[in-house]
Amino acid sequence: MGDVLDVREATVRRDGRAILDSVDWSVDDGQRWVVLGPNGAGKTTLIQLVSGRMHPTSGSVAIVGERLGRVNLEDLRPLVGTMSAAVDARIPGDQRAVDVVRTAAYGHLATWREVYDPQDDRRARALLAGLGVGSLETRLFSTLSSGEKKRVGIARALMPNPEVLILDEPASGLDLGGRENLVETLSQLAFDQFSPVIVLVTHHVEEIPPGFTHALLLKDGAVYASGQIGETVTSANLSAVFGLNLAVSREDGRFSARKV
Numbered sequence: 001m002g003d004v005l006d007v008r009e010a011t012v013r014r015d016g017r018a019i020l021d022s023v024d025w026s027v028d029d030g031q032r033w034v035v036l037g038p039n040g041a042g043k044t045t046l047i048q049l050v051s052g053r054m055h056p057t058s059g060s061v062a063i064v065g066e067r068l069g070r071v072n073l074e075d076l077r078p079l080v081g082t083m084s085a086a087v088d089a090r091i092p093g094d095q096r097a098v099d100v101v102r103t104a105a106y107g108h109l110a111t112w113r114e115v116y117d118p119q120d121d122r123r124a125r126a127l128l129a130g131l132g133v134g135s136l137e138t139r140l141f142s143t144l145s146s147g148e149k150k151r152v153g154i155a156r157a158l159m160p161n162p163e164v165l166i167l168d169e170p171a172s173g174l175d176l177g178g179r180e181n182l183v184e185t186l187s188q189l190a191f192d193q194f195s196p197v198i199v200l201v202t203h204h205v206e207e208i209p210p211g212f213t214h215a216l217l218l219k220d221g222a223v224y225a226s227g228q229i230g231e232t233v234t235s236a237n238l239s240a241v242f243g244l245n246l247a248v249s250r251e252d253g254r255f256s257a258r259k260v
């Protein structure tokens with residue numbers, strides 16, 4: 001039983017089809033997970049379950065011991081911070097970076113009152129600085145580059161001090177430099193013992209930051225493999241999941257994969 005996330009035989013049915021099929025997943029404190037799988041494998045659906053945005057059709061999902069269905073989804077949401085393109089798209093562009101982050105303390109997307117707790121203010125600025133965008137705190141969100149927006153989005157997700165940080169394809173759309181810089185920042189977060197549990201959804205093994213400990217491979221809505229990252233992100237497993245012969249290698253904590 002996972003003490004932070006506990007998913008048991010979770011099935012989600014849509015249009016008569018199991019888009020998530022009897023998924024078991026246990027996540028404990030201190031773990032950093034990557035979720036991999038081809039398009040349509042069910043990654044987004046699983047993330048919606050464990051961030052309290054959707055109920056399973058059958059089976060159970062518990063977040064820090066609180067089981068979906070027994071508590072209000074609204075009460076569970078502050079436990080999970082999410083950074084995704086979908087959340088980014090809802091952030092009003094006329095908000096300053098620091099406001100985008102500190103409003104998250106109250107679950108809002110935009111400033112709705114002028115007076116903030118100075119502690120929130122300090123925390124928002126410290127998170128921006130920690131993510132390397134401290135100098136941009138007064139810039140309007142709409143004027144930030146894609147990479148800068150992603151860093152502000154991660155600071156925002158961390159603001160309520162969640163138990164779980166979910167990063168849904170954080171490197172998508174970034175150029176090579178932006179990706180490498182973000183992977184480095186995420187690696188620092190992964191190695192930081194004070195970071196919450198981290199779940200990273202990605203399509204590319206090159207985007208797995210050093211320091212990640214576990215991997216979950218999804219195929220056709222079901223778990224194909226799950227466990228320690230080195231034993232799970234293997235040539236045999238990825239070849240089976242993606243349906244082509246892949247050679248996976250790992251150097252200095254970084255993975256790469258190519259067709260053979």
Ligand SMILES: Nc1ncnc2c1ncn2[C@@H]1O[C@H](COP(=O)(O)OP(=O)(O)OP(=O)(O)O)[C@@H](O)[C@H]1O
Nearest residue numbers: 014015019037038039040041042043044045046203
């Ligand atoms: N509301 C819905 N109704 C019907 N089918 C759905 C619904 N939501 C998702 N699906 C289907 O469920 C499957 C899994 O979708 P999901 O978005 O979870 O996959 P994913 O692994 O995140 O894919 P991608 O990598 O393309 O983002 C897909 O085939 C999708 O079309």
